[in-house]
Amino acid sequence: MSSDTLAPAKPAVELEGITKRFPGVVANHDIRITIEAGTVHAICGENGAGKSTLMKILYGMQKPDEGQIRVNGQDVSFRTPSDAIAAGIGMVHQHFMLADNLTVLENIVLGAEPTTAGFLDAAGARRRIRELAEAHGLRVDPDRLVEDLGVGDRQRVEILKVLYRGARILILDEPTAVLVPQEVDELFENLRELKAEGLTVLFISHKLDEVLSIADEITVIRRGTTVATVPRSQVGSARELAEMMVGSELPTPETRESTVTDTVELRVEGLTMEAEGFRPLPRGADLREFLHGKRLLLDDVSFQIRKGEIVGIAGVEGNGQSELIEAIMGMRQAHGRITLGAEDISAWTTLRRREAGIGYIPEDRHRQGLLLEASLWENRVLGHQTRKPARKGIWIDRKASKADTERIVKDYDVRTPSVETLALALSGGNQQKLIVGREMSGEPSFLIAAHPTRGVDVGAQAAIWDHLRRARAAGLAVLLISADLDELIGLSDTVQVIFRGRLVAELDPADITPEQLGGYMTGAITEEGS
Amino acid sequence: MMPAGLNRLLLTVGGAVVAIVLALAISSVAILAAGADPVAAFGAFFDFGSTSTSVVSGIATVINRAVPLFIAGLAVAVGFRMNLFNIGVEGQYRIAAICAAYVGATFTAPAPIQIAVIIVVAAAVGGLYALIPALMKVGRGVNEVIATIMLNYIAINLSAFLLRGPFQGPRPEGQLTVTTADIPESGWFPNFNFLFTMFGLPAPRGAGLWGFLGVAIVLGIVLWVVLERTRFGFDVKASGLNSIAALASGVRPKKMVISAMVLSGAIAGLIGLPEILGRTHNFGTSFTAGLGFLGIAVALLGRNKPVGIAVAALLFGFLDRAQGPLQFADVPPSVIMIMQGTIVLLVVIANEITSRMALRQEERRAARQLATTNRVEVTA
Structure with missing residues (x-):
C-alpha cells in the first residue's frame, strides 16, 4: 500500500475534536487530524504548543477530556499504553528507554518475552528480530550490549522494540534531537523503508527542514490547536511552515557585527578531569604520567573567551560538556587552571566564583536552576544570597528581593500572576526567562549559557537570544553550550567542537555548515586546523 | 480571591482535622477490641x-x-x-x-x-x-x-x-534510684x-x-x-x-x-x-x-x-x-499510643494530599490569571 491508494482505504488514525485541559500549561483544544495509512505524517509546532500532550493521548498515557480517537476506522478509548499497543500503536520516546547492561535482543523482548515451556526462546526471538530488521532495513546485531551502541543504533533498537510488539503505527517523538546530521539521514532512510512496508509514521518535530524532507503530510499545531494540515507538495519552504507555526516572523539567531574585544575575560588552560573522581597531583609528579591509562572526561581542554565574545561549544551530548561547566563553576574538581579577568580562580569555591561575576544558566533548569516549590522571588535570591539586593547582613532582604524580582518579571517579560507565585506554576519558557534575568543580574562579566533555549517556545527563544546579544554587546563574555546547531552557529563568534572530552576543532561560524560540524562532532572528520 | 497563603493554611488545617477525626474512629475500634467503652475512653481524656x-x-x-x-x-x-x-x-x-x-x-x-x-x-x-x-x-x-x-x-x-x-x-539510705548530685537551688528554674x-x-x-x-x-x-x-x-x-x-x-x-x-x-x-x-x-x-x-x-x-x-x-x-484517668475508666492506657500512632500516620497522609492539592491550585490560579491578563494575545 502506498500514499496514492484511493479514497476507500480507511485512515490509520483519526483524531476528532480532542480537548485536554491542564492547569498551567497549554492544553489541547479541538484537535482534528486525519492520518492516512502508509504515510509519514509530521506534527510540528513550537515547544509547548501541545504536541507532547497530544501524543500522550494517542499513546494512552493520558485521557482526553473530550473528543474521539479512531484507529483504522474503529472507535477506541485507551486507558493505558498497553491498550494503544494492542491497537497497533507504538511509541519511540525522545529519551531512550533501554537497559544498558542487556543485549539488543534482551531489550527488544523485554516485557514481551517469547517462551517455550517457561524458558526464554532466545533462538526464536533472534529469528524474528532478524526478519524484522531485514524487512525494514534496520541493521543491528541482536547480541551486542546496548551500552556499546551509538545513539543511532540505540534508536533503531527502540524502533525494533516497537515493531516487535506488532505496531503498525509508529509515533516518533523528536527522534532527531539526539542525532547528528549523518544519523538523521540514516533514520530517514529507515523511515522510508517502513513507509514502503505499509506502516504509518507519526513524526513529531519542530525542526522544519527535517519535516520537509521526510513528511508526506504536515499538520501544524499552535497554542494547543490544529492550525492546518497540508500535503508536503503544497509547502514551498521551511520559512512558510515556520510562519504557520509561529503565526508571525521567525526569529533568526544571527548576531550582526562583531563586538569581540581584545581583553581576555576567561582563560582555561589544560583542564583535565578523571572519570573516577579527583585525585590530587602528588608534589613534583607529571600530570600526563599521573593520569596515564585513566579514562578522562576532560582531556587537556584549553580555550579563552574575550569580553564581548560568545564561544560556542558544539558536541554530541555526553562528550564532556557538563563536566566542563561543572569544572568552571567549581562544582567538580579538575586539574588545570582557570583564570577570570586577572585572577586565578582554580581553587575558589562556587560561591566565590559567582560573587566574582560568573553567571550560570544551567542545562537542566528543574534540576539545577530552580526551587520549584519556592516562590519566584526566592528563586531570584538563589545564587545571590551573599550579594545585594538579596543580602542585608545575616538577613535576606525580602523587600528588595521582591522588588528586584518585579524588575526581572517586567524586563524579561516573565508571564506570572505575581512574584509570590511558586516557580512550578510557570511554563518552561517563563521559568527560563526568570533564570536568564537572574543570572544577568549583578552585572556578570562571564556567563555560562547551557542550552539556554531548550524546551522554550519561539517567543521566549527570541527574547533570550536578544538578551544574550545585548549583554555581549555590553562586553559580556559568554560560553554557549547548545545542541541546537542553528543557535550555536548563529550566536557564536567562535565555535569549539568537543569530542570525547577534547576540543578537536576551532571553527569560524561564518564558514561552516551543520553537516561539517556534524562530522567533527562524531569524530568522522579530524582536526586539520582552520 | 483568597490570598495563596491563607488558602494553603486552610487546606492544611482542614486536612489535619479530617485526619484526627479518622484517627479517633480507628482508635474507637481498637478500644472496642480491647473490650472497653470508647465513650468512656474519650471522656477520660477530658476528665x-x-x-x-x-x-x-x-x-x-x-x-x-x-x-x-x-x-x-x-x-x-x-x-x-x-x-x-x-x-x-x-x-x-x-x-x-x-x-x-x-x-x-x-x-x-x-x-x-x-x-x-x-x-x-x-x-x-x-x-x-x-x-x-x-x-x-x-x-x-x-x-x-x-x-x-x-x-x-x-x-x-x-x-x-x-x-x-x-x-x-550521694545516695540517701533506702533510696532505690541512682542520681547525679543535686543542682544547687540557684540552678532551679x-x-x-x-x-x-x-x-x-x-x-x-x-x-x-x-x-x-x-x-x-x-x-x-x-x-x-x-x-x-x-x-x-x-x-x-x-x-x-x-x-x-x-x-x-x-x-x-x-x-x-x-x-x-x-x-x-x-x-x-x-x-x-x-x-x-x-x-x-x-x-x-x-x-x-x-x-x-x-x-x-x-x-x-x-x-x-x-x-x-x-x-x-x-x-x-x-x-x-490521660494515662491515669484512662485506668480509672477501665481502658488500657496503651490506647494513647494507638491514637498517637494513627494520628501521626493519617496526618502525614493528609499533609501529602493537601500539599499536592495546594500546588495544583497554585498552578491553576496562575494559569487562570494569565489567561485573563493575556486574553487579547491568545485570540490574536
Whole structure:
C-alpha cells in the first residue's frame, strides 16, 4: 500500500475534536487530524504548543477530556499504553528507554518475552528480530550490549522494540534531537523503508527542514490547536511552515557585527578531569604520567573567551560538556587552571566564583536552576544570597528581593500572576526567562549559557537570544553550550567542537555548515586546523 | 480571591482535622477490641477532675509534657528541613542531660549564671554529639540515619555508665534510684505558676508549671526567624528543596550538613532540661526517656514548622496526660499510643494530599490569571 491508494482505504488514525485541559500549561483544544495509512505524517509546532500532550493521548498515557480517537476506522478509548499497543500503536520516546547492561535482543523482548515451556526462546526471538530488521532495513546485531551502541543504533533498537510488539503505527517523538546530521539521514532512510512496508509514521518535530524532507503530510499545531494540515507538495519552504507555526516572523539567531574585544575575560588552560573522581597531583609528579591509562572526561581542554565574545561549544551530548561547566563553576574538581579577568580562580569555591561575576544558566533548569516549590522571588535570591539586593547582613532582604524580582518579571517579560507565585506554576519558557534575568543580574562579566533555549517556545527563544546579544554587546563574555546547531552557529563568534572530552576543532561560524560540524562532532572528520 | 497563603493554611488545617477525626474512629475500634467503652475512653481524656486545683494541675501536666516534646520536634525539624534524618535526637538529649546535670551540680553561682551555664553545656554536648554523624557523612558518606541510630545505643549506655560511675551523686539510705548530685537551688528554674494565680486560680500541685516553657517559646521564635528570615535559613531551605540547585548556586553542601546537624543536636541537648531544671534537679534512673523518638512524630505532625510543632506537642501532651484517668475508666492506657500512632500516620497522609492539592491550585490560579491578563494575545 502506498500514499496514492484511493479514497476507500480507511485512515490509520483519526483524531476528532480532542480537548485536554491542564492547569498551567497549554492544553489541547479541538484537535482534528486525519492520518492516512502508509504515510509519514509530521506534527510540528513550537515547544509547548501541545504536541507532547497530544501524543500522550494517542499513546494512552493520558485521557482526553473530550473528543474521539479512531484507529483504522474503529472507535477506541485507551486507558493505558498497553491498550494503544494492542491497537497497533507504538511509541519511540525522545529519551531512550533501554537497559544498558542487556543485549539488543534482551531489550527488544523485554516485557514481551517469547517462551517455550517457561524458558526464554532466545533462538526464536533472534529469528524474528532478524526478519524484522531485514524487512525494514534496520541493521543491528541482536547480541551486542546496548551500552556499546551509538545513539543511532540505540534508536533503531527502540524502533525494533516497537515493531516487535506488532505496531503498525509508529509515533516518533523528536527522534532527531539526539542525532547528528549523518544519523538523521540514516533514520530517514529507515523511515522510508517502513513507509514502503505499509506502516504509518507519526513524526513529531519542530525542526522544519527535517519535516520537509521526510513528511508526506504536515499538520501544524499552535497554542494547543490544529492550525492546518497540508500535503508536503503544497509547502514551498521551511520559512512558510515556520510562519504557520509561529503565526508571525521567525526569529533568526544571527548576531550582526562583531563586538569581540581584545581583553581576555576567561582563560582555561589544560583542564583535565578523571572519570573516577579527583585525585590530587602528588608534589613534583607529571600530570600526563599521573593520569596515564585513566579514562578522562576532560582531556587537556584549553580555550579563552574575550569580553564581548560568545564561544560556542558544539558536541554530541555526553562528550564532556557538563563536566566542563561543572569544572568552571567549581562544582567538580579538575586539574588545570582557570583564570577570570586577572585572577586565578582554580581553587575558589562556587560561591566565590559567582560573587566574582560568573553567571550560570544551567542545562537542566528543574534540576539545577530552580526551587520549584519556592516562590519566584526566592528563586531570584538563589545564587545571590551573599550579594545585594538579596543580602542585608545575616538577613535576606525580602523587600528588595521582591522588588528586584518585579524588575526581572517586567524586563524579561516573565508571564506570572505575581512574584509570590511558586516557580512550578510557570511554563518552561517563563521559568527560563526568570533564570536568564537572574543570572544577568549583578552585572556578570562571564556567563555560562547551557542550552539556554531548550524546551522554550519561539517567543521566549527570541527574547533570550536578544538578551544574550545585548549583554555581549555590553562586553559580556559568554560560553554557549547548545545542541541546537542553528543557535550555536548563529550566536557564536567562535565555535569549539568537543569530542570525547577534547576540543578537536576551532571553527569560524561564518564558514561552516551543520553537516561539517556534524562530522567533527562524531569524530568522522579530524582536526586539520582552520 | 483568597490570598495563596491563607488558602494553603486552610487546606492544611482542614486536612489535619479530617485526619484526627479518622484517627479517633480507628482508635474507637481498637478500644472496642480491647473490650472497653470508647465513650468512656474519650471522656477520660477530658476528665480533668472536679476541683479547680486538679484542673489546673492537669493543664500544667499537659504543658510540662508538651515543652520537651516541642523542643524535640524542633530539633528533628531542623534536620528534616534539609532532608537530613537526625534519628539521633534520643541519644543526643540523654548524653547532654547527664553532662549538664553533672556540671550544674559542681559549682554554685548566682541563678542567671548557674542556669545559663547548664543550658550552654547541654547545647554544646548535644551539638558535639551530633557533630560525629555529620563528620562521618561529609567525610566518608556514611548515611546519617545508620550513624545516628548506632550512636543512640552508645549514648544511652554511656549515660547509664556515667550515672553509676563517675557522675553518681550521694545516695540517701533506702533510696532505690541512682542520681547525679543535686543542682544547687540557684540552678532551679523558677516555675510559671503565676500564669494561673494571676487569674485567681489555685497553683498546680507538685513542682507546678515548669518555667522552661519560657525558654522553649523563645527558642521556637528564634528558630522560626533563623529558618525563615536569615541567609542561613534560606540555604537550609534551598538545600532541602533542591540540593543540586543549591550546590550550583554556591551553597556548600558539606558546611550545610555540619551546621544543620550541629544545630539540631544543640537543640536536642535542651530536651531534658525542663524536667531537670524544673522538677528533679538531677539526672537519675527515672529520667524521662523516649522523647527523641517522639520528637520525630511531633515534627512530622507539625510539618517542620515551629507553630505546627507546638500544636502537635500540645496534642501529644494532652493525650499523654490521660494515662491515669484512662485506668480509672477501665481502658488500657496503651490506647494513647494507638491514637498517637494513627494520628501521626493519617496526618502525614493528609499533609501529602493537601500539599499536592495546594500546588495544583497554585498552578491553576496562575494559569487562570494569565489567561485573563493575556486574553487579547491568545485570540490574536
